[in-house]
Amino acid sequence: MKLTPPPLKFVILLLVSAAFVAMGIFLVAQGKPLIGWLNIVFFGLGVAVAIVSLLPGSNHLQLDDEGLEVCSLYRRWSVRWGDVQTFFPAFISRRELVCWNYVPGYSGQRAGRVVASHLAGVEAALPDTYGMTAAALADLLNQWRIRHT
Structure with missing residues (x-):
């Protein structure tokens, strides 16, 4: 089973970032180069991330018999079902x-898990909810985990 995030949030990121890049260009033209170039560089990165995120295959969650695979901006990592206690929704920085x-x-990623646990109170989290609520996605993942362990 393959889940992908809805493209709307990336389209919004693209439009907002492009507007701020345009504002940066305007500020440079108005003789305010420092703030203008900061806008152009920072929000230019937002434009780049949005464009890459809209490309096919750049972001997804793949579920199979072994576990889950996350692809975020073409970077992939995976987790085996048997390595997870349970999936649950939680708020991290006001985002569920x-x-x-x-x-x-489980001995993998020991340092990262310790840091994540101290910062967020959990050892790991998915980067997106792939068009579902966090609770619905957690339920789906727990069903797969139970079925395949």
């Missing part, structure tokens, strides 16, 4: 995401 803690004895 699907999170999880690993089973006791």
